[in-house]
Amino acid sequence: MEQYSEKVMDHFRNPRNVGEIENPDGIGHVGNPMCGDVMEMYIKVKENIIVDAKFKTFGCGAAIATSSMATELVIGKTIDEVRQITNKVVAEALDGLPPIKMHCSNLAEEALEAAIKDYKEKLAHKKA
Amino acid sequence: MKTIYLDHAATTATDPEVLEAMLPYFHEHYGNPSSIYSISRISKNTIENAREIVANALGANSKEIVFTSSGSESDNFAIKGVALAKQQQGNHIITSSIEHHAVLYTCKFLEKNGFNVTYLPVDNNGIIKLDELEKAITPQTILITIMHANNEIGTIQPISQIGEIARKHGITFHTDAVQTFGHIPVNVDDLNIDMLRISGHKFYGPKGVGALYIRKGIKITPLIHGGDQERRRRASTENVPGIIGLGKAVEIAGKVMENEATRQTKLRNEFIRTILDNIDDARLNGHSSLRLPNNVNISFEGIEGESILLNLDMEGIAASTGSACSSSNLEPSHVLLSIGLSHEFAHGSVRFSMGKHTTKDDLDYVVEVLPGIVKKLRAMSPLYKK
Numbered sequence: 001m002e003q004y005s006e007k008v009m010d011h012f013r014n015p016r017n018v019g020e021i022e023n024p025d026g027i028g029h030v031g032n033p034m035c036g037d038v039m040e041m042y043i044k045v046k047e048n049i050i051v052d053a054k055f056k057t058f059g060c061g062a063a064i065a066t067s068s069m070a071t072e073l074v075i076g077k078t079i080d081e082v083r084q085i086t087n088k089v090v091a092e093a094l095d096g097l098p099p100i101k102m103h104c105s106n107l108a109e110e111a112l113e114a115a116i117k118d119y120k121e122k123l124a125h126k127k128a
Numbered sequence: 129m130k131t132i133y134l135d136h137a138a139t140t141a142t143d144p145e146v147l148e149a150m151l152p153y154f155h156e157h158y159g160n161p162s163s164i165y166s167i168s169r170i171s172k173n174t175i176e177n178a179r180e181i182v183a184n185a186l187g188a189n190s191k192e193i194v195f196t197s198s199g200s201e202s203d204n205f206a207i208k209g210v211a212l213a214k215q216q217q218g219n220h221i222i223t224s225s226i227e228h229h230a231v232l233y234t235c236k237f238l239e240k241n242g243f244n245v246t247y248l249p250v251d252n253n254g255i256i257k258l259d260e261l262e263k264a265i266t267p268q269t270i271l272i273t274i275m276h277a278n279n280e281i282g283t284i285q286p287i288s289q290i291g292e293i294a295r296k297h298g299i300t301f302h303t304d305a306v307q308t309f310g311h312i313p314v315n316v317d318d319l320n321i322d323m324l325r326i327s328g329h330k331f332y333g334p335k336g337v338g339a340l341y342i343r344k345g346i347k348i349t350p351l352i353h354g355g356d357q358e359r360r361r362r363a364s365t366e367n368v369p370g371i372i373g374l375g376k377a378v379e380i381a382g383k384v385m386e387n388e389a390t391r392q393t394k395l396r397n398e399f400i401r402t403i404l405d406n407i408d409d410a411r412l413n414g415h416s417s418l419r420l421p422n423n424v425n426i427s428f429e430g431i432e433g434e435s436i437l438l439n440l441d442m443e444g445i446a447a448s449t450g451s452a453c454s455s456s457n458l459e460p461s462h463v464l465l466s467i468g469l470s471h472e473f474a475h476g477s478v479r480f481s482m483g484k485h486t487t488k489d490d491l492d493y494v495v496e497v498l499p500g501i502v503k504k505l506r507a508m509s510p511l512y513k514k
């Protein structure tokens with residue numbers, strides 16, 4: 001089996017922020033074209049700061065751990081700061097991923113991006 | 129924590145008795161079987177004895193057994209060897225879509241080198257249709273290679289009928305018996321088999337040794353050229369300890385096989401029933417009765433196999449999966465797709481394969497922890513909305 005770091009296993013064993021947010025400010029729903037996995041990311045935003053994030057993931061250990069880590073990293077950050085959180089940042093925060101599993105961390109980045117896009121669209125909608 | 133090893137289809141632990149039989153052949157009787165002095169005669173004789181044991185188990189003649197380095201080598205040898213030997217006669221090979229990669233990729237290789245290959249589809253249980261086999265045969269067909277039982281879903285093919293069809297048309301029939309030999313009876317005459325692949329480590333023998341049965345009269349071109357070993361069909365100094373170990377493993381299998389097959393079949397059926405009774409939206413993959421005694425393959429809707437395995441591993445249970453996430457090419461198992469499973473269901477597949485040391489207690493423990501694991505992962509899954 002893939003050798004995962006202790007951090008990955010920790011987030012896999014006890015994933016943080018699993019679930020859905022009621023009335024979220026943004027939802028990102030993405031599929032992984034590589035292996036067919038699916039991730040959903042929910043965010044709650046107050047005054048441009050992400051105050052809560054939750055996820056649901058159908059995927060491997062790396063996919064679950066990166067989603068979990070991604071939610072931890074974004075909570076408390078401003079929308080602009082969150083842009084810096086790429087899949088590499090998430091993977092590094094987990095002490096790295098096996099090379100074949102790097103694509104799973106893309107999923108977390110994309111889900112986050114999609115959630116923020118959704119948030120911005122909703123915001124524009126409200127203003128309009 | 130005790131390990132509950134349920135991946136015997138991948139490999140088995142070498143039986144201590146097998147290991148003991150092998151040991152003297154590393155340092156005591158180390159002679160090269162091809163030499164003429166007495167220490168070599170000892171290794172030569174014991175190899176021949178092992179050959180006899182393997183042949184007897186198959187209902188074959190010892191001259192029809194070639195020792196190889198592995199099951200994969202045996203498949204390569206059988207398929208490429210016959211293709212090369214018979215290429216003047218024809219260039220068509222028939223196989224199935226659910227073969228082991230050692231067969232599939234060997235066929236793909238031959239396709240790139242001027243051969244035509246038909247990959248027969250299978251039904252939802254993983255069984256080929258005999259009339260489709262019959263229809264696929266052309267005057268060009270030189271080889272049919274179809275596995276005895278599938279390593280992932282455990283489905284057993286109607287081998288003797290396939291062999292009969294091959295014989296009727298004068299086509300060589302090879303079968304990959306890696307999952308069956310040593311576990312259920314395999315007699316080459318009863319089953320109309322011309323060539324058959326064996327691998328030592330699948331039934332408590334050592335890794336790195338296999339054999340190929342080649343019926344007398346079948347023409348085959350060697351893959352490994354060099355010395356005169358194995359009646360000039362495979363050069364290289366014999367893996368004496370490995371061959372001794374293989375022989376010993378066959379001998380032991382012969383004694384325990386019948387009881388074990390009955391015992392494991394009973395355990396298997398109970399295990400399947402309890403899992404399906406206790407976990408919703410789960411399905412058995414493969415045939416319910418035409419199935420290896422030790423194989424259980426179940427898909428759990430809405431969750432992914434690697435994460436199930438990691439959770440099982442945390443409980444000390446070793447199993448395997450056909451999920452795309454745990455394959456090196458990120459494709460779901462070709463076997464599960466061939467039996468009509470959706471990508472999603474293939475993702476959620478777990479194979480448990482029992483062995484002779486597996487007890488009912490072991491399986492009870494799995495049944496105890498599995499529902500919780502499935503529940504936890506489903507709560508996390510965006511695809512499972514129930």
Ligand code: FES
Pocket residue numbers: 032035036037058059060061062063101103104452453454
């Ligand atoms: S989600 Fe499929 S490999 Fe990671």
